[in-house]
Amino acid sequence: MSFDEGVSAIENLLGDVPDTDSVEDAKAKPADTVTEPPVGDEDDALLSALDDGNEGQSETSEPAAPATVPDTAMVTLEDGTTISIADLKTNHMFQRVFTKKTEELARREEQREADYKAKVSEAENEIRQKRDLILENYHLIVPKEPVYDPNDPVSFIEETALYNERMKMLNGLWQQKQQEEQQAKERQQNEMAEYLAAQKQLLIQKLPHLKDDGKREAFKKDVAEIGGKIYGVTSEEVSQIADARYVQILHDAIAYQKLKAKAADAQKQVAAKPKLVQQQRMAPQTVQERDRQGRFESLRKSGSIDAAARAIEALL
Secondary structure, eight states, X not given: XXXXXXXXXXXXXXXXXXTTOOHHHHHHSOOOOOOOOOTTOHHHHHHHHHHHHTTTSOOOOOOOOOOXXXXXXXXXXXXXXXXXXXXXXXXXXXXXXXXXXXXXXXXXXXXXXXXXXXXXXXXXXXXXXXXXXXXXXXXXXXXXXXXXXXXXXXHHHHHHHHHHHHHHHHHHHHHHHHHHHHHHHXXXXXXXXXXXXXXXXXHHHHOGGGXXXXXXXXXXXXXXXXXXXXXXXOHHHHHTOOOHHHHHHHHXXXXXXXXXXXHHHHHHHHHHSOOOOOOOOOOHHHHHHHHHHHHXXXXXXXXXXXXXXXXXXXXX
């Protein structure tokens, strides 16, 4: 509010005394007196006058901030448990710390498990390499089968025991290698079976009509005919496709070739049909002249009164 606006507001407040005030009200409310403000204090005097004039009126102020709940206050939880605000804060902090520690421990455990698996895999690979090296060079380790010498039976017994021991070790290594290869083969077969089942389910989702036996056989027939003729794809090659995306691509390509063939047939049928000759329209004057000549020709042939009337009408 500017200074002039403030002065006007004070004048309105001073002049807003009703004429019907009673004597008692006049005694209770003495007339306000205007005091000249000191020089240089116009703004302070204006603010003071505005405050005096607004006494008794409701002031619009900012809502008071809610009172802070003391830590000793008690609250009742949904399960009926009574707990203080301080304990709630403590439990909240404890929960945050516990969650942070738990996540940190989980990350450490995952890292420890990954390191352990990496070390085990490295050790297994090293053992496997050494075993394969031994099996490849077993002739350098295993001595020749001993031959019985009647003159030295003791040496024969010792050499036979050493030979049997080393052969037992080699047979154990061979069996271990075969077991690992068999386990790896079975694991690979199981993984492939799971992968094929998942891809089959995905293919049914993308192409639901292939779930029907008849439509699936029709698709196989299209693969043999269209796919083999245009793309050189055989049914055996399609049966070996494991990725559902490639089957879908082949399906769309065959559908496109079908539409392309239908479009070509339609063009041939259109081209085989006889072309319609468009007749040119005659000018109105030509039509009138032809009509006039026709009327006179009719008059010459018939000589009737009606023909004569139509011929005369054409001349008008």
